[in-house]
Amino acid sequence: MERQLPQLSELTPLMRFGSFNPDRRAARLAKAADVEALRRIARRRTPRPAFDYVDGAAGQEITHRRNREAFESVELLPRILHGTDTADLSTEIAGVRSALPFGIAPTGFTRFMHSEGEIGGVRAAQRAGIPFSLSTMGTRSIEEVRDAAPDAQRWFQLYLWREHDASLDLLRRAKAAGMTTLLVTVDTPVPGQRLRDTRNGMTIPPRITPKTVLDASYRPEWWFNFLTTDSLKFASLSDTSGALAELISTMFDPGLNLEHLAWIRENWDGQLFVKGILTREDARRALSVGADGLVVSNHGGRQLDRAPVSLTALPEIRDEVGPDVPLILDSGVMSGADVVTALCAGADFVLIGRAYLYGLMAGGEQGVSRVIELLEEQIRTTLLLMGAQLVAELGPHAMRAPWLPRAEDARRH
Numbered sequence: 001m002e003r004q005l006p007q008l009s010e011l012t013p014l015m016r017f018g019s020f021n022p023d024r025r026a027a028r029l030a031k032a033a034d035v036e037a038l039r040r041i042a043r044r045r046t047p048r049p050a051f052d053y054v055d056g057a058a059g060q061e062i063t064h065r066r067n068r069e070a071f072e073s074v075e076l077l078p079r080i081l082h083g084t085d086t087a088d089l090s091t092e093i094a095g096v097r098s099a100l101p102f103g104i105a106p107t108g109f110t111r112f113m114h115s116e117g118e119i120g121g122v123r124a125a126q127r128a129g130i131p132f133s134l135s136t137m138g139t140r141s142i143e144e145v146r147d148a149a150p151d152a153q154r155w156f157q158l159y160l161w162r163e164h165d166a167s168l169d170l171l172r173r174a175k176a177a178g179m180t181t182l183l184v185t186v187d188t189p190v191p192g193q194r195l196r197d198t199r200n201g202m203t204i205p206p207r208i209t210p211k212t213v214l215d216a217s218y219r220p221e222w223w224f225n226f227l228t229t230d231s232l233k234f235a236s237l238s239d240t241s242g243a244l245a246e247l248i249s250t251m252f253d254p255g256l257n258l259e260h261l262a263w264i265r266e267n268w269d270g271q272l273f274v275k276g277i278l279t280r281e282d283a284r285r286a287l288s289v290g291a292d293g294l295v296v297s298n299h300g301g302r303q304l305d306r307a308p309v310s311l312t313a314l315p316e317i318r319d320e321v322g323p324d325v326p327l328i329l330d331s332g333v334m335s336g337a338d339v340v341t342a343l344c345a346g347a348d349f350v351l352i353g354r355a356y357l358y359g360l361m362a363g364g365e366q367g368v369s370r371v372i373e374l375l376e377e378q379i380r381t382t383l384l385l386m387g388a389q390l391v392a393e394l395g396p397h398a399m400r401a402p403w404l405p406r407a408e409d410a411r412r413h
Contacts, residue, residue, distance in 0.1 A: 029363045029370045035334050035355045038371060042361035046222055047215050049200040050112050054357045058192035059305030063298055067332030070311040074341045075400040079387030087383040091391045093326060093349040094181040094271040096153055099129030100376055101391050102339050105330055105351035106157030106183060108137030111232055113361045115225035119148045120365030121356065126152035128372045133157050133183060141235035146177040155181040159188060160253045160260055170236060171267055180270050183295060184261065187276030189254040192303040262289040273328060278308045280320040293326035300331045300353055311345060312403045318346030336378020343391060344399040
């Protein structure tokens with residue numbers, strides 16, 4: 001085989017260099033092809049206690065791992081020769097239209113992850129036309145979030161406090177601020193044993209020690225933002241300093257029961273979803289006091305380790321409540337294919353928590369927008385490959401999983 005040196009005229013068409021982007025954050029985020037890539041960026045740029053708070057879970061993190069294993073065990077079934085070239089990703093949840101079949105879950109301590117915190121999250125959600133949920137443990141107030149994104153679909157998440165009047169005040173403020181949907185979290189009578197937080201000595205605000213000074217030396221942007229913005233605090237709490245588990249134990253009501261849930265229902269006239277449902281019995285009990293819908297969630301594996309996996313619990317709960325009760329799936333969602341899987345398994349909508357926070361840690365508001373963009377692209381591609389034009393066309397018929405009964409088994413019963 002004869003060889004020859006290439007001619008310059010032959011090389012010129014190949015020498016196409018991209019223009020330099022002076023916005024290094026935008027350039028960095030644009031290279032992230034999936035949420036896992038954003039997670040890697042977040043790990044490099046965020047102090048270990050903050051990153052581990054998001055990345056970790058309770059106990060030996062068994063439930064956290066099983067959440068992912070359940071999603072990865074699913075087969076999504078393609079439908080070919082259907083001529084599908086467009087997909088409408090919008091859906092209705094809590095009485096309103098969402099541009100996408102997922103929203104942002106409530107997360108606590110959010111400005112600990114990145115100084116833009118909830119403001120970055122709600123602004124990204126507003127642009128995308130999806131709901132944003134503010135946590136009782138949020139680091140921006142109900143009013144600050146409203147003012148930052150007045151046109152966003154804003155939900156509020158409630159932990160019942162020991163002082164019930166304080167909870168009632170939060171409900172009134174949320175209603176006055178135009179929040180239409182309440183998520184009542186019922187799986188946190190006491191904090192889960194989050195061993196990574198214990199090992200890291202995580203406190204709010206973080207203490208400056210020789211170890212944190214060393215950490216700051218190679219994560220200067222996070223520390224610069226932390227030290228030059230307003231102090232980190234829980235906007236809904238009066239006492240905002242101390243170890244996390246201790247704060248939760250002293251503020252939340254460990255005696256939360258069905259009567260308390262009924263009391264919350266009486267004092268909230270908007271949509272009410274009960275978050276933390278994993279069994280048939282609890283689904284029935286929550287609906288018995290007037291809940292409008294349920295969030296099937298194991299708190300991302302952050303509460304009871306070895307709790308049921310949210311995804312595998314979902315079909316059973318759908319069977320229990322029937323087709324008309326809105327169900328939201330939370331826990332373990334890291335891709336658009338995961339969102340589609342949840343919709344096939346019986347969910348009407350999905351909430352993202354860790355995925356959202358990985359984006360926030362990787363690049364603030366821009367990082368959150370990148371997560372939303374990636375999931376949207378992945379959902380659209382997955383729907384088209386499955387021959388579906390609408391979210392409503394998805395269902396158990398479009399998936400297989402070892403934890404789902406086969407069609408022939410269902411017919412035999």
